[in-house]
Amino acid sequence: MSKHSSLPFIDIRGADLAYGGASADGLLALSDVSLKIGKGEFVAVVGPSGCGKSSLLKLVSGLHPPLKGQVWVAGETVTGPLKICGMAFQNATLLPWRTALSNVLLPLEIVEPHAQRFRRNRAEYLTLARDLLASVGLAGFENKYPWQLSGGMQQRNSLCRALIHSPELLLLDEPFGALDPFTREELWDVVQALWLKRRPTVILVTHDLREAIYLADTVYVFSQRPGRVLSRTEIRLPRPRTLADTYKTEFTDMTHALREQIATVHRP
């Protein structure tokens, strides 16, 4: 899995991130984080709760500036919100007054060059959105409102919205955390298929070690607050991975190894 180009797509060097500024009562969420992510790499970040995993996404996306250190994405220093991101959260955050189709179209109304072309090329974009919805199993639900969809369907819908404008960088903040195990495993396949097809760079924040190993090329374990990178594990399992793979010894051994590391972190 080392076929990524030599220049890293994301390069974080010695970054601290704090909420509430540099003052003494500011809450330090990340401490001296350094990591490199190649273009098209699928990275998973695991760690105990409150370890600043979500803060890492804020740092990379430019939503929150680092207190110290530097962040480069696509060769440029991050100074404000990036415009190449797709984001999905644990909460699907769909707009209840828009249908599934219309929710997917939202980024195209904002992101250039789509926003300018949107009115004139509406039919073309509609086809694009319909195809994407169909690819995650939402064909026939285009005109349903979010509150008419199940939790799993809402999350599929949310993934489509994160991907419609073909972002180079996809940030997933525990997107399957609120779903039942069966739906969650179904969505792993959906995400894997989408990633294999489009190859965006992905950072997935999760609590689920099996999920991390199933999806990622590289798994980072973070320490408790303030979050630091404790370890980096490359997952060299062939793709596409299947649910059957998750019961093989190779897979379970890796899960145990990661579990061990997290347990160590938790010990005082």
Next chain:
Amino acid sequence: MNGVQKRLLPWIITLGFFVLWQIVCVVFRIDVFILPAPTAVIQSLYTFFGPIMANAAQTLFTTLLGFAIAVGFGLLLGLIVGASRTIYDGLYPVMVGFNSIPKVAVVPVLVIWFGIGTIPAVVTAFVISFFPIVVNVATGLATIEPEMQDVMRVLGARKWQIMVKIGVPRSMPYFFASLKVAITLAFIGSVIAETVAANSGIGYLMMAASSRFDVPLVFAGLLVIAVMGIVMYELFAVLERRITFWATRAHDIVS
């Protein structure tokens, strides 16, 4: 409860209210100067139908005009206040203070400024009804989920785009909820002004009637105001269900 029963219920309860009122008046032999029975009120309504309708039209006109100004002004101010935390913090105490002033106390001032007639009624209806609209619209804007803002910001959305795409539609249920409150307040405002400083309108009619001790006519006036209030409220409730159906869906599931 099935659909027909549910639809009949408000009528049955309203009718029951008047029947009870009638029974109380008859059984306790209450003087018509104290509390006229519904039959006496309806009698009066019939006798003075022409003047009552003419004055009701005047009240409806002043109320709707004041209300319309309140909607425009309230929506605008609500959007401004909701869009900026700084303006919100700065303006809020002034607005709360303004809203705390009893509007009856403002009417004499309005008379000094505008004289007696339609304008004080319109202005009173306006000042009494704009506050809930401002507060509700501002609340709808100010409570956009941070995650949703993040989703928009990493797409490169500007502040105004977040407001247009998310803030405004999101505040619509709040807006329509406030309209239902505001329209009934607007009636209170215009009638208050009419009782103090007008020569037409239901408020004026009631004052004139009470000075002649024509209590049934006073109650007829009250009844007409109540009916106008209900009709306008219902109108906005229907609009609300049509336009922001996505926010009131819980009711559909229950029924």
